[in-house]
Amino acid sequence: MSTVNLTTENDIAFITINNPPINATSHSVRQGIVDALDEIEGDSSIKVVILICAGKTFIAGADVSEFGQPPKDPILPDVIKRLESTTKPVIAAIHGHALGGGLEIALGCHYRIAESGAKLGLPEVNLGLIPGAGGTVRLPRLVPVRDAIAMITGGKPVSADKANAIGLIDAIAHGPLRDAALDFARTIINRPRPLELRRCPPVDAPDDHQWDEIIAGVGKKARGQIAPVIAAQAIRIGIEQDTAVGLVHEREKFVELRDSDQSKALRHIFFAERSVAKFPELDGAAPNPINEVGVIGGGIMGAGIATASLLAGFKATIIERNEDACTHGRATVEKHLSGSLKRGLITQDRFDNLLASLSTSTDYADLGTADLVVEAVFEDMAVKHDVFGKLSKHCKPDAVLASNTSYLDINEIAAKCTNPQRVIGLHFFSPAHIMKLLEVVRTDRANAASLATAFAFARKLGKIAVPCGVCDGFIGNRIMSAYRKHCEYMLEDGALPHQIDDAMVEFGFPMGLFAMQDMAGLEISWATRKRLAPFRDPAERYVALGDYLCEMDRLGKKNGLGWYRYDENGKAHPDPDVDALVIAESDKKGITRRNFDTKEIMSIILDAMRSEGDKILAEGIAMSPDAIDVVMVNGYGFPRHEGGPMFMTQK
Ligand code: NAD
Numbered sequence: 001m002s003t004v005n006l007t008t009e010n011d012i013a014f015i016t017i018n019n020p021p022i023n024a025t026s027h028s029v030r031q032g033i034v035d036a037l038d039e040i041e042g043d044s045s046i047k048v049v050i051l052i053c054a055g056k057t058f059i060a061g062a063d064v065s066e067f068g069q070p071p072k073d074p075i076l077p078d079v080i081k082r083l084e085s086t087t088k089p090v091i092a093a094i095h096g097h098a099l100g101g102g103l104e105i106a107l108g109c110h111y112r113i114a115e116s117g118a119k120l121g122l123p124e125v126n127l128g129l130i131p132g133a134g135g136t137v138r139l140p141r142l143v144p145v146r147d148a149i150a151m152i153t154g155g156k157p158v159s160a161d162k163a164n165a166i167g168l169i170d171a172i173a174h175g176p177l178r179d180a181a182l183d184f185a186r187t188i189i190n191r192p193r194p195l196e197l198r199r200c201p202p203v204d205a206p207d208d209h210q211w212d213e214i215i216a217g218v219g220k221k222a223r224g225q226i227a228p229v230i231a232a233q234a235i236r237i238g239i240e241q242d243t244a245v246g247l248v249h250e251r252e253k254f255v256e257l258r259d260s261d262q263s264k265a266l267r268h269i270f271f272a273e274r275s276v277a278k279f280p281e282l283d284g285a286a287p288n289p290i291n292e293v294g295v296i297g298g299g300i301m302g303a304g305i306a307t308a309s310l311l312a313g314f315k316a317t318i319i320e321r322n323e324d325a326c327t328h329g330r331a332t333v334e335k336h337l338s339g340s341l342k343r344g345l346i347t348q349d350r351f352d353n354l355l356a357s358l359s360t361s362t363d364y365a366d367l368g369t370a371d372l373v374v375e376a377v378f379e380d381m382a383v384k385h386d387v388f389g390k391l392s393k394h395c396k397p398d399a400v401l402a403s404n405t406s407y408l409d410i411n412e413i414a415a416k417c418t419n420p421q422r423v424i425g426l427h428f429f430s431p432a433h434i435m436k437l438l439e440v441v442r443t444d445r446a447n448a449a450s451l452a453t454a455f456a457f458a459r460k461l462g463k464i465a466v467p468c469g470v471c472d473g474f475i476g477n478r479i480m481s482a483y484r485k486h487c488e489y490m491l492e493d494g495a496l497p498h499q500i501d502d503a504m505v506e507f508g509f510p511m512g513l514f515a516m517q518d519m520a521g522l523e524i525s526w527a528t529r530k531r532l533a534p535f536r537d538p539a540e541r542y543v544a545l546g547d548y549l550c551e552m553d554r555l556g557k558k559n560g561l562g563w564y565r566y567d568e569n570g571k572a573h574p575d576p577d578v579d580a581l582v583i584a585e586s587d588k589k590g591i592t593r594r595n596f597d598t599k600e601i602m603s604i605i606l607d608a609m610r611s612e613g614d615k616i617l618a619e620g621i622a623m624s625p626d627a628i629d630v631v632m633v634n635g636y637g638f639p640r641h642e643g644g645p646m647f648m649t650q651k
């Protein structure tokens with residue numbers, strides 16, 4: 001069967017695209033559409049054309065196997081021009097996703113109708129690109145300019161409801177899509193074919209002043225990523241100049257960006273995220289079915305993990321130390337779910353059902369039917385041993401038992417369990433129901449079934465799961481500890497906290513290391529340092545500034561003082577008292593302070609990340625440099641458009 005098929009039903013033609021899995025705009029699809037249109041033009045009995053897709057989705061993007069190859073005619077912009085200049089009206093019938101080139105094809109049609117669950121978007125900026133087949137020119141001729149800008153520069157798809165509200169589609173299909181498209185075709189069959197979007201005026205047009213504001217706003221949000229700003233400028237050119245000029249400009253910029261470092265970096269991380277969880281031991285390993293999830297501890301992490309489990313459709317039981325803690329855990333989950341309700345992500349019905357799927361208890365015997373349990377109690381080995389002892393006693397022998405520990409040795413935890421081969425680490429990031437990253441820690445004795453179950457669980461949770469081995473801090477926290485040490489050295493050697501943070505923000509991190517520490521609270525790492533003090537190598541350089549701050553009761557943002565001073569609105573300001581403390585420490589240690597510029601600061605930080613990354617790879621903790629990049633980008637704010645610390649070394 002070819003990828004494009006033409007059939008007719010009386011005076012209506014169906015062009016059906018069948019190019020699984022995503023009906024990508026491969027060469028055969030592009031050629032097939034043009035051939036079908038040629039045939040349709042020659043058949044005077046055909047009055048209306050419906051462009052529809054077989055399988056799970058409408059056209060959801062480009063063919064990745066054609067990436068990096070010379071373009072083969074007909075190229076997509078020409079196919080779309082051909083489509084829109086067809087003398088007969090074409091209706092795009094959309095189900096699943098209409099993304100990128102898929103939505104651009106739909107914009108080349110004269111009408112669009114979509115199933116209620118469909119999503120429509122131009123996500124090119126996520127790969128460092130802009131739409132390259134007329135999206136920036138046609139979309140603002142169909143929907144208000146600000147909506148077009150939001151869709152193109154933000155890269156997020158919109159729902160069918162939103163698409164309908166802004167005029168992106170003409171109708172929502174009720175009932176089977178094909179029937180709805182036929183019904184719709186009957187309503188327009190005698191109307192003159194609408195003008196191509198390319199020839200329509202924009203829906204509205206911002207004035208110069210508004211454009212300046214819009215583009216500045218896009219730039220601020222993009223934080224160093226170039227494609228969103230170039231996309232906004234392309235939209236402006238497409239509106240203010242002749243559309244032919246707009247289309248040429250858009251294509252030029254698309255081609256230019258395709259070869260840019262940022263696009264290469266974004267494509268790298270996109271593919272790395274999709275391949276990082278594939279490794280040989282998982283081949284053919286069957287995951288255990290999961291219905292019920294147990295969570296030990298209903299604190300910050302436990303409540304987040306329970307929320308994520310509920311949202312993924314599992315029943316969840318939180319085990320806590322006493323009734324008060326149970327109530328607190330349930331209230332935290334309820335607060336998280338209310339957040340989803342308020343943002344319209346779940347309905348009131350779903351909210352009620354999710355809460356009804358949550359149990360809390362102080363009795364481990366209630367985990368007798370749990371398929372997977374995540375422990376998130378205090379970071380203390382004795383407490384963890386006690387918990388896993390109880391889990392060994394009360395859980396099914398094949399229930400997967402996971403620890404969310406940040407630093408403790410999970411092999412040691414596993415050693416004291418019955419069936420240690422089912423003990424693994426699931427290291428979530430805070431807030432656990434929101435953050436995408438999950439480190440799946442492979443203990444020495446973990447078997448393939450437990451690992452497969454963990455990855456299947458992660459997939460259901462919508463997480464990016466990265467396999468890693470057991471070590472102090474796994475991949476992410478270990479790299480963070482390494483570069484934090486070098487940041488602290490820089491403080492003593494001449495830099496100030498805000499200079500280091502500014503350099504990181506300029507590089508593209510959402511915030512610098514010291515601001516982040518203030519946000520997390522300084523006392524937690526202080527407690528860890530005190531715990532580890534007896535084991536510290538006396539020959540190793542130790543920076544005590546963080547300890548001094550805690551001793552002065554400067555515990556971070558929550559009490560208004562930390563590395564920074566916080567005003568009543570929670571805004572951070574460099575604090576001369578901290579600067580003085582830092583300088584005094586250098587004096588005390590006899591260090592002559594020197595200047596660090598932004599470039600040097602970042603180069604020290606990146607070198608520290610890479611050299612720890614190399615060690616992690618050599619030890620087999622991370623399975624590939626890609627795994628390290630995925631962790632740093634998704635868990636630690638490393639700018640996506642730089643691709644990750646390991647990718648940067650390959651450039
Ligand atoms: P937390 O103090 O907020 O919560 C711990 C909860 O465990 C408390 O509610 C406590 O009552 C409960 N608890 C303690 N002992 C228990 C027991 N024997 N049985 C049942 N419940 C018990 O701590 P948290 O921040 O949620 O951290 C939990 C774990 O997650 C730690 O191992 C931590 O290292 C790890 N972690 C934390 C973060 C983070 O950002 N907070 C991130 C990743 C991992």
